[in-house]
Amino acid sequence: MELHPNWLRGAEALPDRLAQSVDWRAERRAMYDRVVDVPRLVRFYGEGEPLPHPLITQGLSLLSDHFGAELGEPFRTVGMCRYRDGSDSVAWHGDDIGRGRTEDTMVAILSLGTERTLLLRPRRRPGGAGRSASLRFPLGHGDLIVMGGSCQRSWEHCIPKSARARGPRISVQFRPRGVR
Numbered sequence: 001m002e003l004h005p006n007w008l009r010g011a012e013a014l015p016d017r018l019a020q021s022v023d024w025r026a027e028r029r030a031m032y033d034r035v036v037d038v039p040r041l042v043r044f045y046g047e048g049e050p051l052p053h054p055l056i057t058q059g060l061s062l063l064s065d066h067f068g069a070e071l072g073e074p075f076r077t078v079g080m081c082r083y084r085d086g087s088d089s090v091a092w093h094g095d096d097i098g099r100g101r102t103e104d105t106m107v108a109i110l111s112l113g114t115e116r117t118l119l120l121r122p123r124r125r126p127g128g129a130g131r132s133a134s135l136r137f138p139l140g141h142g143d144l145i146v147m148g149g150s151c152q153r154s155w156e157h158c159i160p161k162s163a164r165a166r167g168p169r170i171s172v173q174f175r176p177r178g179v180r
Protein backbone atom coordinates (compact mmCIF):
# COMPACT_ATOMS: atom_id res chain seq x y z
CA MET A 1 0.00 0.00 0.00
CA GLU A 2 1.31 3.40 -0.94
CA LEU A 3 -0.14 6.80 -0.19
CA HIS A 4 0.79 9.83 -2.27
CA PRO A 5 -0.74 12.95 -0.70
CA ASN A 6 -1.39 15.74 -3.19
CA TRP A 7 -0.56 13.57 -6.17
CA LEU A 8 -2.85 15.80 -8.19
CA ARG A 9 -2.28 19.45 -7.34
CA GLY A 10 -4.89 22.12 -7.82
CA ALA A 11 -7.68 20.98 -10.14
CA GLU A 12 -10.13 22.36 -7.59
CA ALA A 13 -12.86 22.55 -10.23
CA LEU A 14 -12.47 18.93 -11.33
CA PRO A 15 -14.95 17.33 -8.91
CA ASP A 16 -17.72 19.76 -9.90
CA ARG A 17 -16.87 19.34 -13.56
CA LEU A 18 -17.13 15.56 -13.26
CA ALA A 19 -20.26 15.73 -11.15
CA GLN A 20 -21.96 17.60 -13.98
CA SER A 21 -20.49 16.03 -17.11
CA VAL A 22 -20.46 12.33 -16.25
CA ASP A 23 -23.54 10.22 -16.94
CA TRP A 24 -23.63 8.86 -13.41
CA ARG A 25 -25.62 5.72 -12.77
CA ALA A 26 -27.62 4.82 -9.74
CA GLU A 27 -27.49 1.09 -9.17
CA ARG A 28 -29.77 -1.19 -7.24
CA ARG A 29 -28.97 -4.57 -5.84
CA ALA A 30 -30.68 -7.45 -4.14
CA MET A 31 -30.15 -7.65 -0.40
CA TYR A 32 -31.82 -10.56 1.31
CA ASP A 33 -35.41 -10.36 0.06
CA ARG A 34 -35.33 -6.69 -0.95
CA VAL A 35 -33.83 -4.56 -3.68
CA VAL A 36 -31.96 -1.55 -2.30
CA ASP A 37 -30.22 1.49 -3.78
CA VAL A 38 -26.45 1.28 -3.86
CA PRO A 39 -25.44 4.24 -1.63
CA ARG A 40 -23.33 6.11 -4.23
CA LEU A 41 -23.40 6.91 -7.94
CA VAL A 42 -21.08 5.07 -10.29
CA ARG A 43 -19.71 5.06 -13.82
CA PHE A 44 -17.32 2.47 -15.23
CA TYR A 45 -15.19 3.15 -18.32
CA GLY A 46 -14.01 -0.03 -20.00
CA GLU A 47 -10.80 -0.41 -21.95
CA GLY A 48 -10.53 2.14 -24.76
CA GLU A 49 -13.70 4.01 -23.81
CA PRO A 50 -13.28 7.81 -24.01
CA LEU A 51 -12.73 9.27 -20.56
CA PRO A 52 -14.71 12.26 -19.29
CA HIS A 53 -11.84 14.70 -18.68
CA PRO A 54 -8.28 15.17 -20.04
CA LEU A 55 -6.85 15.03 -16.50
CA ILE A 56 -8.26 11.51 -16.11
CA THR A 57 -6.78 10.43 -19.45
CA GLN A 58 -3.45 11.94 -18.40
CA GLY A 59 -3.66 10.26 -15.00
CA LEU A 60 -4.19 6.86 -16.61
CA SER A 61 -1.07 7.22 -18.74
CA LEU A 62 1.09 8.74 -15.97
CA LEU A 63 0.14 5.93 -13.60
CA SER A 64 0.85 3.33 -16.26
CA ASP A 65 4.27 4.88 -16.91
CA HIS A 66 5.06 4.99 -13.22
CA PHE A 67 3.71 1.66 -11.99
CA GLY A 68 3.72 -0.32 -15.26
CA ALA A 69 7.07 -1.98 -14.59
CA GLU A 70 6.03 -3.23 -11.15
CA LEU A 71 2.54 -4.15 -12.35
CA GLY A 72 3.78 -5.78 -15.56
CA GLU A 73 1.03 -4.15 -17.64
CA PRO A 74 -0.71 -0.78 -17.99
CA PHE A 75 -3.81 0.39 -16.18
CA ARG A 76 -6.69 0.04 -18.63
CA THR A 77 -10.02 0.80 -17.02
CA VAL A 78 -11.36 3.70 -14.99
CA GLY A 79 -14.13 3.31 -12.46
CA MET A 80 -15.63 6.30 -10.73
CA CYS A 81 -17.76 6.58 -7.60
CA ARG A 82 -19.57 9.71 -6.47
CA TYR A 83 -20.40 10.01 -2.79
CA ARG A 84 -22.99 12.77 -2.68
CA ASP A 85 -22.48 13.38 1.05
CA GLY A 86 -21.46 11.57 4.21
CA SER A 87 -24.38 9.17 4.01
CA ASP A 88 -23.03 7.63 0.80
CA SER A 89 -20.51 4.84 1.33
CA VAL A 90 -19.06 1.57 0.09
CA ALA A 91 -19.17 -1.54 2.24
CA TRP A 92 -16.21 -3.80 3.07
CA HIS A 93 -14.96 -5.63 -0.03
CA GLY A 94 -11.88 -6.48 -2.09
CA ASP A 95 -11.71 -5.70 -5.81
CA ASP A 96 -11.63 -9.42 -6.46
CA ILE A 97 -14.09 -9.90 -9.29
CA GLY A 98 -11.90 -11.48 -11.96
CA ARG A 99 -8.15 -11.86 -11.73
CA GLY A 100 -7.79 -10.08 -8.41
CA ARG A 101 -9.25 -13.15 -6.72
CA THR A 102 -6.24 -15.30 -7.53
CA GLU A 103 -3.48 -13.04 -8.84
CA ASP A 104 -1.46 -10.13 -7.57
CA THR A 105 -2.75 -6.92 -9.04
CA MET A 106 -2.81 -3.19 -8.48
CA VAL A 107 -5.60 -0.67 -8.00
CA ALA A 108 -4.80 3.06 -7.79
CA ILE A 109 -7.47 5.40 -6.43
CA LEU A 110 -7.45 9.17 -6.89
CA SER A 111 -9.60 11.05 -4.41
CA LEU A 112 -11.33 14.31 -5.39
CA GLY A 113 -13.36 16.78 -3.36
CA THR A 114 -14.38 16.33 0.26
CA GLU A 115 -12.07 14.29 2.46
CA ARG A 116 -13.31 10.80 3.31
CA THR A 117 -11.62 7.98 5.19
CA LEU A 118 -10.71 4.69 3.56
CA LEU A 119 -10.38 1.77 5.97
CA LEU A 120 -8.28 -1.32 5.28
CA ARG A 121 -8.28 -4.55 7.25
CA PRO A 122 -6.95 -8.09 6.71
CA ARG A 123 -9.61 -10.56 5.59
CA ARG A 124 -10.62 -13.05 8.20
CA ARG A 125 -9.54 -16.59 7.38
CA PRO A 126 -11.92 -19.39 8.35
CA GLY A 127 -10.95 -20.45 11.83
CA GLY A 128 -8.52 -17.55 12.03
CA ALA A 129 -7.98 -15.27 14.98
CA GLY A 130 -10.31 -12.38 15.81
CA ARG A 131 -10.51 -9.14 13.97
CA SER A 132 -7.47 -6.92 14.05
CA ALA A 133 -7.95 -3.17 14.04
CA SER A 134 -8.41 -1.55 10.67
CA LEU A 135 -5.98 0.96 9.20
CA ARG A 136 -7.39 4.43 8.52
CA PHE A 137 -6.41 6.54 5.54
CA PRO A 138 -8.02 9.99 5.39
CA LEU A 139 -8.09 10.81 1.66
CA GLY A 140 -8.26 14.49 0.73
CA HIS A 141 -8.51 16.23 -2.62
CA GLY A 142 -5.75 15.09 -4.96
CA ASP A 143 -4.52 12.21 -2.78
CA LEU A 144 -3.63 8.91 -4.45
CA ILE A 145 -3.72 5.55 -2.71
CA VAL A 146 -2.21 2.53 -4.45
CA MET A 147 -3.11 -0.99 -3.36
CA GLY A 148 -0.74 -3.52 -4.91
CA GLY A 149 0.35 -7.13 -4.56
CA SER A 150 -2.12 -9.42 -2.81
CA CYS A 151 -4.03 -6.52 -1.24
CA GLN A 152 -7.31 -7.19 -3.06
CA ARG A 153 -7.50 -10.82 -2.03
CA SER A 154 -5.94 -10.78 1.43
CA TRP A 155 -7.30 -7.43 2.60
CA GLU A 156 -10.60 -5.63 2.26
CA HIS A 157 -11.41 -1.92 2.18
CA CYS A 158 -14.41 0.34 2.67
CA ILE A 159 -15.49 3.97 2.79
CA PRO A 160 -17.71 4.22 5.88
CA LYS A 161 -20.52 6.70 6.23
CA SER A 162 -19.41 9.92 7.87
CA ALA A 163 -21.45 12.30 9.99
CA ARG A 164 -18.86 15.01 9.40
CA ALA A 165 -18.50 14.91 5.61
CA ARG A 166 -21.08 17.28 4.15
CA GLY A 167 -19.72 17.86 0.67
CA PRO A 168 -19.38 15.39 -2.19
CA ARG A 169 -16.38 13.21 -3.00
CA ILE A 170 -15.50 11.50 -6.25
CA SER A 171 -13.06 8.62 -6.39
CA VAL A 172 -11.37 7.53 -9.59
CA GLN A 173 -10.13 3.93 -9.65
CA PHE A 174 -7.49 2.91 -12.16
CA ARG A 175 -7.25 -0.84 -12.75
CA PRO A 176 -5.53 -3.24 -15.14
CA ARG A 177 -7.47 -5.46 -17.55
CA GLY A 178 -9.73 -8.05 -15.94
CA VAL A 179 -9.79 -6.59 -12.43
CA ARG A 180 -12.90 -5.08 -10.93
Ligand SMILES: O=C(O)CCC(=O)C(=O)O
Pocket residue numbers: 079081090095109118157159171173180
Ligand atom coordinates in the same frame (compact mmCIF):
# COMPACT_ATOMS: atom_id res chain seq x y z
O1 LIG B 1 -14.07 5.44 -3.20
C1 LIG B 1 -13.08 4.79 -2.92
O2 LIG B 1 -12.02 5.32 -2.58
C2 LIG B 1 -13.14 3.29 -2.95
C3 LIG B 1 -13.97 2.75 -4.08
C4 LIG B 1 -13.85 1.27 -4.18
O3 LIG B 1 -13.35 0.62 -3.31
C5 LIG B 1 -14.30 0.56 -5.38
O4 LIG B 1 -14.98 1.16 -6.22
O5 LIG B 1 -13.96 -0.62 -5.54
Ligand SMILES: [Fe+2]
Pocket residue numbers: 093094095157
Ligand atom coordinates in the same frame (compact mmCIF):
# COMPACT_ATOMS: atom_id res chain seq x y z
FE1 LIG C 1 -12.75 -1.28 -3.99
